[in-house]
Amino acid sequence: MQMIASHIVRNLPLFIGLSEQEKDRLIQGGQQRPYANGDYLFRHGDPIHNFYVVCEGAVQLFRETPDGHEMTTDVCLAGDAIGETEILQLSSTHRFNAIAIKDSLLMEFSVAWLKDTIKNHNILALNLLGMLSHRNSVAALEAEHKATMSAAQQLACFLERMCILHDFDPRGFDLPYSKTLIASRLGMENETLSRALSKLRDHGLSVQGNRVSFNDIEKMEAYVCSSCSIAGDCNEHEALRQRLLVNKTKEIRRA
Amino acid sequence: MQMIASHIVRNLPLFIGLSEQEKDRLIQGGQQRPYANGDYLFRHGDPIHNFYVVCEGAVQLFRETPDGHEMTTDVCLAGDAIGETEILQLSSTHRFNAIAIKDSLLMEFSVAWLKDTIKNHNILALNLLGMLSHRNSVAALEAEHKATMSAAQQLACFLERMCILHDFDPRGFDLPYSKTLIASRLGMENETLSRALSKLRDHGLSVQGNRVSFNDIEKMEAYVCSSCSIAGDCNEHEALRQRLLVNKTKEIRRA
DNA sequence: CGACACTTTGAAGACGATCAACGCCGGTGG
């Protein structure tokens, strides 16, 4: 167990460029802790105490509006960090809820401790800057998509990103969490998601049950890119294509 | 002219906490430059050379999709910085266009130089982190609003923020740029914006021509907050209320 | 004055949300 966690923490983007000894020291500052399905890590308004890394399981980050709407801002799986965006904010309270949606294992780091560490390790600050910067551009892009893309296009985009980010096989992989959650993540209703999924079958992407397969990437890109401002330098499509290639060569090697 | 620019740069959030001497040194690294209405600072895909600060005028940041849609991500006025989000990204090219929409005066800083400076001035890195972090949370909130709010509610939210950010008088101020631009910034059509504006008259906010006045903040907040997840700890409403108060006391003092 | 950009209004259409009903499964309890 400790092994798994340590391995995951070692490979955090936040820790890139640090020596193994430094990583060791940092990991010493963290604490492992299990959460059962349904346990809250924290709620909106709670004081910020920790920075978290998901080692196993899944955590949903979400907010609620007074009129009862629930909006999930993110779903974190193994290897994802929670709180990067908050630790350096002025506000001392959480701005969203975090709940374990599977039995999960997390690594917790005290924020006070982490802040100090950042002040002394310039490389950490730079890593964090790069991460926030990247996250920003992704957020901007998603906001744009929400304005310019149809539900089906947004969904295709989302599945592509999921496939690459979590290193799934484009020819066929299982959704890591429920469609209800995906709908909420994308800011649409379950019914809309369901209908969007069937539309995508005409555009080279099939989803049956939990199984997703990219059948015709060219066709899908044509469908999605017409509404995407960064179609030109969008590295997702390229990555996807590469991945398909890699898998094909692996197959050939096996044969 | 140099005075104006220097004064604005001195008060950049990025430079908070630096001594005046340090600021002087940093300002030496920058260069002032005028842009005429319609001049591009850079285009999507151009290599990233500079970090900019608007000293006078206005700059529109926007993207275009292959199918002809234009989406403005931001409009920068005096005191705003351009490029904070990009300087620490891996990508070496701009991911959006920037065009002067009035005759403007900008301060330009070489990115290479700025990166070095950040590496050596820990305080700059921390300031930048705070800014990105804050920008992130604003972006997340806006994305959420796009999913949960009507056009009129989003607009009200936007005008509130504008009023506070640029230190306008809530009882009456002029829009700093065109409604077309606002519509584009909010990801809606001109017609939708126009209709949203009339709707807002029933909710305590009147706009006639370029003139905006908050007539009944209570009513407006009630209208907006029902769909806002951070209604509780949203400091915008509070700030607006304070500002109204301040202006009232000023008025009394004058009388 | 006329050209032009910006704004507003009306009418029609598209898209997603909402409401309602049903099928499917996994779990619980009799």
Add this chain to the structure above:
DNA sequence: CCACCGGCGTTGATCGTCTTCAAAGTGTCG
């Protein structure tokens, strides 16, 4: 073992909102 239930996903019908298209009003500037 089966009946029942609840969560999840799908499908159809309807409704509201935003977009689209068309037209006309407003303002500014040469």
